[in-house]
Amino acid sequence: MAMMFLSNWLTQFGKAxxxxxxxxxxSQDAVYLGGDSELTQTLRCHGAVIVRLNYGGDHYVLLTEQEGEQVSMFDPYFRxxxxxQEDIALIDSEPFKRNRIVTIERLNAKQKDGLYALGPKEGREAIxxxxxxxxxxxEKTIEYFI
Structure with a gap:
């Protein structure tokens, strides 16, 4: 409920x-990375994504960019x-862009206890x-060929 409320509140605040x-x-099946997923499209269009995932329990991070099979994120936990784990990198040189890089495979994992896993589909949510x-x-990216 809190994620849904935050999403609606921010949108209405923006309008007002x-x-x-x-x-x-x-939520649920719509929350995954790769292919033509809405999360991947958002990152390609210079957006950001808040996701709930596992980090020793429910945890929230901000996904900021996707390059190939790697996803940049800002995790509020200081480390x-x-x-x-070889598929998780700690980044300390770009504090305004990211502080972790995680693979898509790890994020899309369905197990509930996997580090940085989105977990089972019925519990997934994102903004x-x-x-x-x-x-x-x-409209801003269409190229014309002559």
Whole structure:
């Protein structure tokens, strides 16, 4: 309920205050990365995604970018020690962009106790966030060939 409320509140705040934010709430089967998923499309269009996943229990992170099979995220948990898992990287040189890089495979994992796993589909949820001024759309990206 809190994620749904936050999504709706931010969207309505944007409309009422002419603040360029738009949000969309997703749950269950719609929350995955890869192919033509809404999460992947959001990251490609310069948006960000808040997801609930596992980090020793329910935890929320901000996905900021996808490059190939790697996803950049900002995790609010401070961590100094590197991860022992090879598919999770700790980044300390880009505090305004990301502080972790995790593979799509790890994020899409369905097990409830996997580190940074989105977990079982029935418990997944996400909020897509867009800055309306910088959002890439078809109108802004269509190329004409002569």
């Amino acid at each position: 205050c002419q603040f360029p934010i738009a949000c969309k709430y997703l 100094k020690r590197p991860f022992i 897509l966030l867009f800055n309306q001024n910088t959002r890439l759309t078809e």
